[in-house]
Amino acid sequence: MKKIKYPPKPHFFISIGLSAMLIVTLSKCQKDFEIERKNLKQDATSEVMTLKYEVETLTIPILQNPDEANSQEKIQAMMFSDKSKVEMTLFKDGTTRWQMETVLPSHDLSVQHLTPAGKEPKAKFTRIDRKGMGSFYDENEVLLYTHQVPVPSFADVVANLKENPNAIFAAMGIDTKANLNQILANAKAKGYTIQDLGNGMISVRMANSGIRATATRQSGSTDSNTIVNIFNTSLGIMIGSTLYNEQEEIISQAFYSYELNGQERLVPKAFYMQNWDIDPVTREKTKTETHTFFENVSVTLNQL
Amino acid sequence: MKKRIFIILILFVFVLINQFEIRAQADRTPVYVHGLGGTQAGWANWQMLFTAERQMTAGSNRLYVSENGVVNFANQVRTFAPPNNNSIIFGHSTGGVVARHIERTPNIVVPFGGIITAGAPLDGARISNNLANGQTANFILNGVDKVLKGPVRQFGPLQGALYQVNNHLFKSLAQLYVNRILNNSQGGATSTDLAEGSAYINNGMRGQASAIPKIHIYGNENSPVLWRIASVASTWADGELVNVTQVAYDVCMAAKNTHIGLAALNPFLAIQYFQVADGWSISGNWIKSGSESGWNDLIGASIPSSITTFSQVMDYDQFTQCMSAYAGTQATYAQYMQCQEQSTFTVSYTSYSPINGRSDGFIKAPSQTGFNSAWSNNATRIEALGVNHLEMRNHVEMRRIYNLIFNGQAGANAFFNTPPRN
Numbered sequence: 001m002k003k004i005k006y007p008p009k010p011h012f013f014i015s016i017g018l019s020a021m022l023i024v025t026l027s028k029c030q031k032d033f034e035i036e037r038k039n040l041k042q043d044a045t046s047e048v049m050t051l052k053y054e055v056e057t058l059t060i061p062i063l064q065n066p067d068e069a070n071s072q073e074k075i076q077a078m079m080f081s082d083k084s085k086v087e088m089t090l091f092k093d094g095t096t097r098w099q100m101e102t103v104l105p106s107h108d109l110s111v112q113h114l115t116p117a118g119k120e121p122k123a124k125f126t127r128i129d130r131k132g133m134g135s136f137y138d139e140n141e142v143l144l145y146t147h148q149v150p151v152p153s154f155a156d157v158v159a160n161l162k163e164n165p166n167a168i169f170a171a172m173g174i175d176t177k178a179n180l181n182q183i184l185a186n187a188k189a190k191g192y193t194i195q196d197l198g199n200g201m202i203s204v205r206m207a208n209s210g211i212r213a214t215a216t217r218q219s220g221s222t223d224s225n226t227i228v229n230i231f232n233t234s235l236g237i238m239i240g241s242t243l244y245n246e247q248e249e250i251i252s253q254a255f256y257s258y259e260l261n262g263q264e265r266l267v268p269k270a271f272y273m274q275n276w277d278i279d280p281v282t283r284e285k286t287k288t289e290t291h292t293f294f295e296n297v298s299v300t301l302n303q304l
Numbered sequence: 305m306k307k308r309i310f311i312i313l314i315l316f317v318f319v320l321i322n323q324f325e326i327r328a329q330a331d332r333t334p335v336y337v338h339g340l341g342g343t344q345a346g347w348a349n350w351q352m353l354f355t356a357e358r359q360m361t362a363g364s365n366r367l368y369v370s371e372n373g374v375v376n377f378a379n380q381v382r383t384f385a386p387p388n389n390n391s392i393i394f395g396h397s398t399g400g401v402v403a404r405h406i407e408r409t410p411n412i413v414v415p416f417g418g419i420i421t422a423g424a425p426l427d428g429a430r431i432s433n434n435l436a437n438g439q440t441a442n443f444i445l446n447g448v449d450k451v452l453k454g455p456v457r458q459f460g461p462l463q464g465a466l467y468q469v470n471n472h473l474f475k476s477l478a479q480l481y482v483n484r485i486l487n488n489s490q491g492g493a494t495s496t497d498l499a500e501g502s503a504y505i506n507n508g509m510r511g512q513a514s515a516i517p518k519i520h521i522y523g524n525e526n527s528p529v530l531w532r533i534a535s536v537a538s539t540w541a542d543g544e545l546v547n548v549t550q551v552a553y554d555v556c557m558a559a560k561n562t563h564i565g566l567a568a569l570n571p572f573l574a575i576q577y578f579q580v581a582d583g584w585s586i587s588g589n590w591i592k593s594g595s596e597s598g599w600n601d602l603i604g605a606s607i608p609s610s611i612t613t614f615s616q617v618m619d620y621d622q623f624t625q626c627m628s629a630y631a632g633t634q635a636t637y638a639q640y641m642q643c644q645e646q647s648t649f650t651v652s653y654t655s656y657s658p659i660n661g662r663s664d665g666f667i668k669a670p671s672q673t674g675f676n677s678a679w680s681n682n683a684t685r686i687e688a689l690g691v692n693h694l695e696m697r698n699h700v701e702m703r704r705i706y707n708l709i710f711n712g713q714a715g716a717n718a719f720f721n722t723p724p725r726n
Contacts, residue, residue, distance in 0.1 A: 074656035
């Protein structure tokens with residue numbers, strides 16, 4: 001047994017919004033990842049697929065008038081980056097199990113501070129079970145604490161796969177032309193607006209007040225969004241997306257880029273997104289760029 | 305003649321030694337001065353220990369009205385401090401500035417022979433400036449906004465009771481945080497006096513050299529300073545908020561990764577999930593680093609710096625134009641890759657990225673040591689590592705430092721030697 005780092009203690013944190021996230025339980029229990037792998041195999045009958053990838057995110061808030069900004073405004077606009085190795089297992093009931101490892105991002109934005117570093121161990125590994133309970137481990141795989149993680153439901157993904165098992169290859173908007181046509185036919189059947197933009201490009205407009213509710217399995221939200229996706233039909237790929245709010249204002253816009261893997265198949269490479277928000281102090285519109293880079297994407301699909 | 309001079313010298317040395325022993329053996333009568341908004345409880349722990357362990361009387365440890373300006377504060381202290389050149393005045397935070405003020409007041413008999421300050425804003429307290437100009441309030445407002453970015457994007461705008469609970473709970477706790485840490489120092493003449501560049505700070509006193517023995521103890525708290533001092537302010541266990549915020553950061557980043565995974569498998573809704581993931585990332589990064597950078601800026605412990613990184617971005621207009629050449633045909637992946645490559649550029653991004661400097665979580669280290677004060681030129685400066693402004697009342701490191709001082713170690717002036725009780 002490895003040494004226990006923390007005694008069990010409940011914590012309450014005010015700031016994350018939902019009370020479920022506020023309770024911190026530090027557990028004495030310690031498991032390594034080998035045991036989890038055995039459990040994973042025992043549950044194999046209900047597994048749908050396993051998705052592995054490395055993802056790095058670079059977030060760049062854009063200052064509109066950097067020369068006029070004061071130091072607090074500049075700090076609000078600091079860049080940040082992180083990178084993780086992720087392995088996700090999807091089950092038939094839409095639940096998921098996750099393993100994550102934090103690694104050094106290639107966009108290293110770390111600063112050598114003069115403030116002495118805290119001595120508390122940092123989480124390097126995260127494991128989330130099918131009930132959404134996250135366990136966080138340090139670099140020696142010693143359990144630091146457990147806490148509920150607001151994992152979204154993947155039930156829609158499972159439902160789509162039941163309809164069309166090949167839809168898994170639509171991950172990140174990549175598909176064969178034949179499958180894309182099938183997906184577009186399904187979209188039309190659901191009432192989405194499809195428009196030919198010329199030059200082999202089409203747009204699919206999804207005006208759906210329930211998008212957010214469906215996406216998060218939450219009810220009660222009155223937020224109504226519209227998504228417009230742009231496809232290149234000759235390649236069978238998604239080019240970009242735009243997200244509008246109820247007032248038809250753009251709140252997010254994104255473009256995709258891909259690369260060819262060893263099997264001459266396009267796989268996701270990067271996702272460039274711009275977000276517009278309202279500054280809580282000045283009430284002016286602010287813009288943030290987020291660059292999300294993928295590496296080593298692989299999918300293992302089981303029979304449904 | 306030589307023999308007579310020698311005898312006189314011997315006698316002189318003997319008298320000096322004798323005087324020193326008398327001084328060292330006589331119980332000191334210390335004067336303890338709390339900080340702005342504090343009470344005599346701030347020094348009660350040390351008063352009890354020093355009285356029990358050192359040749360020191362209980363001295364004077366009183367509750368003063370601290371909000372009516374440094375001059376008013378100092379006048380009160382003088383009233384209860386009879387002249388005694390063997391006495392040490394201990395000043396925590398504003399109490400240290402009060403000690404300097406008394407020592408520099410013209411035409412009075414200084415009622416003590418040495419000064420020990422702990423966490424004193426000798427060159428001013430930047431937080432007072434930022435309280436007055438609204439930057440502290442903006443910091444809280446921005447913090448609330450960023451922390452809720454992930455939850456709001458995932459679960460929608462907070463409605464009804466949930467909104468009320470979150471909004472009021474967070475804001476009231478944030479206000480509590482400010483009030484406790486700032487010791488109710490918002491407004492008030494003393495807070496105005498302590499602002500950097502104020503008329504009081506620039507009144508010339510700190511620019512005057514003085515021979516009185518003095519020691520400046522400065523707190524150098526570990527990162528993240530604001531959550532550590534908030535733990536103490538909230539009467540939580542030491543560092544408990546650090547653990548809480550660390551968990552919060554990890555949960556935010558885990559939530560972010562799960563939404564990226566969902567985006568990858570659900571292309572029609574991908575942008576929605578990426579936007580939620582981005583929200584969790586903003587929440588987590590504010591909790592982890594943005595909050596500390598912002599707080600250090602508010603207290604003046606931030607050193608301006610910037611950082612540059614490079615990223616590959618695509619010009620989608622150019623890409624679309626390139627791909628239009630293959631319209632109406634079954635374009636190949638190779639053609640796609642060629643267009644993508646032609647439209648991809650390396651762009652440099654530079655952002656402000658300040659260095660977090662040394663502080664006790666409330667006053668930057670240079671101000672605690674009188675870095676810009678000629679008055680502090682002869683001071684012994686002692687670092688209290690891992691001690692924040694509020695912990696100076698009872699931290700074990702402070703006890704170690706006081707023992708060094710009373711034992712004549714750590715480079716302290718011999719004036720402060722105070723032998724243990726037999």
